[in-house]
Amino acid sequence: MAEEFDTDKYPHINQGLAGIVAFSTTKSFIDGQKGELIYAGYTIETLAENASFEEVCFLLWNDRLPNQQELDDLTRKLQQSRSLPEPVLNYIRDTSDTAEPMSVLRTAVSMLADSHEVDTDKAKVFRINKAISITAKMPTIIAAFDRIRNGKDIIEPLDSKSTAFNFLYMLNGEEPGEQAEKTMDLCLILHAEHGMNASTFTGRAICSTEADMFSAVTGSIGALKGPLHGGANQAVMNMLLEIEDKGDDPVEYIKERLAGKEKVMGFGHRVYKTMDPRARLLRKESKRLSKETGHEELYNWSEAILETMKSEKDIDPNVDFFSATVYYSMGIKPDLYTCIFAASRVSGWTGHYIEQAENNRLVRPRALYTGEKNLDWVPVEDR
Amino acid sequence: MAEEFDTDKYPHINQGLAGIVAFSTTKSFIDGQKGELIYAGYTIETLAENASFEEVCFLLWNDRLPNQQELDDLTRKLQQSRSLPEPVLNYIRDTSDTAEPMSVLRTAVSMLADSHEVDTDKAKVFRINKAISITAKMPTIIAAFDRIRNGKDIIEPLDSKSTAFNFLYMLNGEEPGEQAEKTMDLCLILHAEHGMNASTFTGRAICSTEADMFSAVTGSIGALKGPLHGGANQAVMNMLLEIEDKGDDPVEYIKERLAGKEKVMGFGHRVYKTMDPRARLLRKESKRLSKETGHEELYNWSEAILETMKSEKDIDPNVDFFSATVYYSMGIKPDLYTCIFAASRVSGWTGHYIEQAENNRLVRPRALYTGEKNLDWVPVEDR
Numbered sequence: 001m002a003e004e005f006d007t008d009k010y011p012h013i014n015q016g017l018a019g020i021v022a023f024s025t026t027k028s029f030i031d032g033q034k035g036e037l038i039y040a041g042y043t044i045e046t047l048a049e050n051a052s053f054e055e056v057c058f059l060l061w062n063d064r065l066p067n068q069q070e071l072d073d074l075t076r077k078l079q080q081s082r083s084l085p086e087p088v089l090n091y092i093r094d095t096s097d098t099a100e101p102m103s104v105l106r107t108a109v110s111m112l113a114d115s116h117e118v119d120t121d122k123a124k125v126f127r128i129n130k131a132i133s134i135t136a137k138m139p140t141i142i143a144a145f146d147r148i149r150n151g152k153d154i155i156e157p158l159d160s161k162s163t164a165f166n167f168l169y170m171l172n173g174e175e176p177g178e179q180a181e182k183t184m185d186l187c188l189i190l191h192a193e194h195g196m197n198a199s200t201f202t203g204r205a206i207c208s209t210e211a212d213m214f215s216a217v218t219g220s221i222g223a224l225k226g227p228l229h230g231g232a233n234q235a236v237m238n239m240l241l242e243i244e245d246k247g248d249d250p251v252e253y254i255k256e257r258l259a260g261k262e263k264v265m266g267f268g269h270r271v272y273k274t275m276d277p278r279a280r281l282l283r284k285e286s287k288r289l290s291k292e293t294g295h296e297e298l299y300n301w302s303e304a305i306l307e308t309m310k311s312e313k314d315i316d317p318n319v320d321f322f323s324a325t326v327y328y329s330m331g332i333k334p335d336l337y338t339c340i341f342a343a344s345r346v347s348g349w350t351g352h353y354i355e356q357a358e359n360n361r362l363v364r365p366r367a368l369y370t371g372e373k374n375l376d377w378v379p380v381e382d383r
Numbered sequence: 384m385a386e387e388f389d390t391d392k393y394p395h396i397n398q399g400l401a402g403i404v405a406f407s408t409t410k411s412f413i414d415g416q417k418g419e420l421i422y423a424g425y426t427i428e429t430l431a432e433n434a435s436f437e438e439v440c441f442l443l444w445n446d447r448l449p450n451q452q453e454l455d456d457l458t459r460k461l462q463q464s465r466s467l468p469e470p471v472l473n474y475i476r477d478t479s480d481t482a483e484p485m486s487v488l489r490t491a492v493s494m495l496a497d498s499h500e501v502d503t504d505k506a507k508v509f510r511i512n513k514a515i516s517i518t519a520k521m522p523t524i525i526a527a528f529d530r531i532r533n534g535k536d537i538i539e540p541l542d543s544k545s546t547a548f549n550f551l552y553m554l555n556g557e558e559p560g561e562q563a564e565k566t567m568d569l570c571l572i573l574h575a576e577h578g579m580n581a582s583t584f585t586g587r588a589i590c591s592t593e594a595d596m597f598s599a600v601t602g603s604i605g606a607l608k609g610p611l612h613g614g615a616n617q618a619v620m621n622m623l624l625e626i627e628d629k630g631d632d633p634v635e636y637i638k639e640r641l642a643g644k645e646k647v648m649g650f651g652h653r654v655y656k657t658m659d660p661r662a663r664l665l666r667k668e669s670k671r672l673s674k675e676t677g678h679e680e681l682y683n684w685s686e687a688i689l690e691t692m693k694s695e696k697d698i699d700p701n702v703d704f705f706s707a708t709v710y711y712s713m714g715i716k717p718d719l720y721t722c723i724f725a726a727s728r729v730s731g732w733t734g735h736y737i738e739q740a741e742n743n744r745l746v747r748p749r750a751l752y753t754g755e756k757n758l759d760w761v762p763v764e765d766r
Contacts, residue, residue, distance in 0.1 A: 016744035026754035041755035050760045067766040087477045094470045099497035107493040114482035196750040202588045209581050209609025219602030226592025228745050365400035367579040371409035372424035377433045383450040
């Protein structure tokens with residue numbers, strides 16, 4: 001049996017693996033027609049209304065919600081795991097201020113492996129402890145790099161409070177209000193898990209070689225960095241800021257882009273054929289927040305763009321479209337948006353790692369060879 | 384259209400994506416029945432006999448062999464790109480001596496991104512220049528870490544000589560002989576490319592989000608680190624050393640492992656149904672080298688193990704089986720074997736990156752959801 005095939009025998013290439021079912025999972029379910037998203041049994045609306053990010057982490061790692069003692073235990077472990085090892089702090093201080101935040105996050109998470117013992121224990125509890133350790137440290141990495149590149153001191157994490165609270169505290173150097181913490185917590189919940197997207201899939205492919213969790217999460221961060229995946233919310237914000245800079249009318253701006261066959265970021269999704277349920281939840285948050293923080297204009301533009309895209313192209317916004325204005329209203333720089341996405345999605349990535357490791361098969365698809373065969377060697381002087 | 388499906392509607396899960404054609408490629412062709420491997424038109428035997436690793440790099444990036452000027456140009460660029468940026472050297476000096484070499488390689492390659500300008504230029508020449516930069520630096524990273532963890536000074540790369548020569552020179556602190564350079568060059572050629580394996584596939588999946596080449600190669604290193612993929616040659620050597628330590632008879636040792644249903648590393652392959660052509664080439668090299676360096680016993684054991692596996696299980700050795708003894712005979716520590724694999728395979732990974740980037744579609748397969756749906760929220764105190 002050949003690995004790479006002749007075109008005439010095996011003509012079908014599954015471009016982008018679209019429609020190919022690669023794994024079974026208990027982590028999430030998406031109904032793209034209905035605009036429905038479920039994490040391990042619970043609709044995203046139920047979780048957005050009731051859960052904390054910490055409860056969602058437990059859910060994605062254990063496929064059930066924690067009882068009070070389990071939740072307290074997880075919260076304490078996360079709080080105790082937020083500090084970064086010295087070599088990681090040295091790297092963050094040492095590297096270029098102009099480094100891309102997602103690159104720094106990828107490197108720092110990869111480096112965390114050096115401070116962990118190489119564990120050969122395959123028990124689920126060890127895997128969950130590693131997931132806790134990585135999840136706890138990602139906001140610290142992002143905040144530390146943002147402080148350093150702006151010439152500020154790194155803020156040590158608190159050994160109390162939620163992930164959302166600590167993240168905003170380490171980023172801004174002051175304790176966030178209750179509403180800001182709640183909004184950040186909602187954003188972390190909404191981005192935590194989303195089926196077999198490219199970064200989650202990458203992590204499972206890496207896991208399938210029996211590589212460690214640091215390798216898998218590092219690979220996932222790299223995949224999320226791409227503008228076609230996690231980079232979209234940053235692109236949405238840049239678009240809104242460009243409209244503001246130029247003093248353009250947003251509707252005209254969008255129509256021009258469409259006429260020029262340019263992509264409008266934050267719209268459409270391979271999965272959803274109606275509005276992404278996360279966009280629906282963030283739309284409300286964006287409206288409320290932009291009013292409170294005096295960025296109402298940005299929200300109004302978003303709505304005008306949404307209407308234009310619907311009437312011109314019948315395309316709905318995705319999660320990136322409203323998360324951009326929500327983060328902007330909270331004073332977070334656009335080039336950190338994808339990092340926040342990663343700090344949330346790591347809960348899903350590690351949940352998938354645990355699931356893959358427990359029922360593994362090496363991921364090794366095929367490629368169709370379309371090149372030459374059996375060419376004769378020609379010495380370099382005769383080429 | 385739903386992303387995750389109900390079992391009864393879509394019962395087929397493509398475990399490990401076995402048999403699924405994911406891409407077309409001009410990089411390599413494998414005929415697993417005949418034991419044939421082709422890189423961009425040339426059989427592995429032709430390349431092993433005639434080419435240098437530098438020519439193979441050019442071939443995998445350009446789909447043709449270089450003329451003299453092009454080869455000189457590539458060789459010079461590689462020579463000029465071997466030195467590491469200061470933050471990467473600082474990291475290598477700073478991290479734990481007990482860190483895993485593949486983890487250090489993954490982190491250091493990820494860190495290289497910070498020293499490169501974020502290029503928005505999509506021209507092929509820029510991508511090839513980035514591939515040159517990464518390929519040139521990987522041996523330097525591996526050698527620097529190995530020196531540092533052994534309390535030795537880092538050896539600066541030469542701005543002359545081949546990749547193979549420099550690698551051995553930086554590792555050992557002395558210039559290698561002609562035969563040692565040739566053997567290392569052969570190993571680099573044989574590991575450069577091999578179809579849609581897990582690490583190459585991971586790199587293409589990361590590339591498909593339009594993430595940069597550093598992200599893709601970092602992910603590939605993580606995938607290669609797994610014992611089911613690149614970690615196998617180290618496991619083969621550890622097995623041979625265990626036989627030596629215990630004074631066991633290798634044939635009895637293997638029979639015991641088989642009787643205990645334990646895996647014997649270095650045998651079998653999802654693709655090859657006969658002897659891996661790379662194993663055939665390395666078998667000769669292993670025989671010659673182990674005689675020259677006084678490790679003939681190890682070679683004889685390898686042959687005995689090979690015969691036992693053939694007669695007991697009808698399984699042939701793969702590339703990892705003989706590369707282990709070749710590296711060992713050259714005095715290289717077993718935990719660096721997978722790093723050498725990576726330092727070679729980066730040529731194929733980057734070749735695939737360039738190919739994917741030029742004809743891209745986002746990789747996003749599906750998963751079958753097997754969990755619960757629409758569970759009701761229960762407050763934490765009632766759980």
